[in-house]
Amino acid sequence: MTAQHNVTPATDWWRDAVIYQVYPRSFADGNGDGMGDLAGIRSRLPHLRSLGVDAVWLSPFYASPQADGGYDVADYRAIDPMFGTLSDAEAVIREAHDLGLRIIVDIVPNHCSDRHEWFRRALAEGPGSVLRERFHFRKGRGQNGEAPPNDWESIFGGPAWTRLADGEWYLHLFAPEQPDFNWEHPAVQDEFRSILRFWLDLGVDGFRVDVAHGLVKAAGLPDMGHGEQLTLLGNQVLPFFDQDGVHDIYRTWRAVLDEYPGERIAVAEAWAPTAARTALYVRPDELHQAFNFHYLNTGWDADSLRAVIDESLEAMRPVDAPATWVLSNHDVVRHRTRLGGSLDRARAAALLMLALPGSAYLYQGEELGLPEVTDLPDDVRQDPSFFRANGQDGLRDGCRVPLPWGEAAPPYGFGDGTPWLPQPADWAPLTVQAQTGDPDSTLELYRTALDLRRTHPGLGAGDAVEWLDAPAGVLAFRRPGGLICTVNTTEAAVTLPARPGRVLLSSLPSSPLAAASRLPSSSSHVVNTESDRMVAADTTIWWEE
Ligand code: GLC
Secondary structure (H helix, E strand, C coil): CCCCCCCCCCCCHHHHCEEEEECHHHCCCCCCCCCCCHHHHHHHHHHHHHHCCCEEEECCCEECCCCCCCCCCCEEEEECCCCCCHHHHHHHHHHHHHCCCEEEEEECCCECCCCCHHHHHHHHHCCCCHHHHHECEECCECCCCCECCCCCECCCCCECEEECCCCCEEECCCCCCCCEECCCCHHHHHHHHHHHHHHHHHCCCEEEECCCCCCCCCCCCCCCCCCCCCCCCCCCCCCCCCCCCHHHHHHHHHHHHHCCCCCCEEEECCCCCCHHHHHHHHCCCCCCEECCHHHHCCCCCHHHHHHHHHHHHHHHHHHCCCCEEECCCCCCCCHHHHCCCCHHHHHHHHHHHHCCCCEEEEECCHHHCCCCCCCCCHHHCCCHHHHCCCCCCCCCHHHCCCCCCCCCCCCCCCCCCCCCCCCCCCCHHHCHHHHCCCCCCHHHHHHHHHHHHHHCHHHCCCCCCEECCCCCCEEEEEECCCEEEEEECCCCCEEECCCCCEEEEECCCCCCCCCCCCCCCCCCCCCCCCCCEEECCCEEEEEEC
């Protein structure tokens, strides 16, 4: 029996969905131990409802020793006690559905935890154990096998191989506590289809597929021959990323998803070298969406943004998949900080993203305008890439600091305990409570934008962006339904060509302008006459024709 609850059935609901990422450790703490949990998520579902997102993606909450924030899964069918129980997970799914929110869970198929039962038994049984065939165990090179079997580097830094006392080496593209599965093995394939069904039966609406491009390794595990530290999104072609064989796996996954009612979806975390390669993951018989990391990696520059938008839309057309857009997640520097530090720019970037056709991903806290926390002391950090020299993009704890919900001082309503990462002392104005009802706040900007996306379905629909003439450094495009979006990426106010219309929403805090319409009719920065439209630096405006 599959749970469906009250979520509204809708065809193609995911094509223009706004999906909010919850990183459970840092969202809300229900039991006062300083660590976010499922009880906390349950209690804050109304926030997500009032924000106006369509779905929630939960980063891993599975049983895990937490060597990589839960992306090291010891049991794919169990909840880690620090997050709660399976019935808490069921309650989150049920209550989210009652609020009209869909739930997407993370699935981590490239690797498990070194505490996973298969791996523990494979270690215990020693060389020659058939269980070792479910992973990548090899003898080393060199006279006594003392050198790793090949030259692959871990994404977190250091070699991608660890040697055991029995002399064999095993492969881990990430931390040593995250052994890679051997996806050539039928038992691995069967197990993951069964795990998908377990969660689908529980009522989830889909999956975010971790390291979706990594499952299949080139035959014979050949040397990569690079010699430099890898990052997830390099443009290199590597023998362990984006191998054609991964697509056979996703065809079988799609068949499983399609067995269930209600359009259950999967979104690939696939760091492929080009948009065209990314599109292969979302062919009609594979996954539904893939993250657009090319967009996330684009700076605040009009020409580059226009190019990546065009390229993304173009790449998806032949496969009839929606483009996706993302600015922040739990692995990258928060976009407010990454794009230069100004809140104005972060808000302008958000309104640009939300005016594009397709599906948009929000990361918890971006709706509050949170900056990256850049001064965490070393002794509180937990990101494994911090401890392995030169790894990944370095420091991922700064975007994982627990959210501020209310009150004037830490823990800002996160929970009763001391948060697992310290929150800055100056976050009082950024709490949900402080921003609620303030028409100039970033939270209300996101709420208004998401509301407009619902009332103007043209905003998320289709795949058409009609570019209009604009001065250097400015983007202007028309969306179906008579909406024009202008984005001034420059550091000065610019005059836009005159066009009839009125301002629907501006990213610029508009006090003392009318909250309801946000119509900046009398501002020193922005004027709204048909002949003369000055738009301030770092501002996005949605106009209605
Ligand atoms: C993905 C996750 C990241 C994790 C890695 C290994 O990139 O987003 O947080 O460390 O996979 O599972």
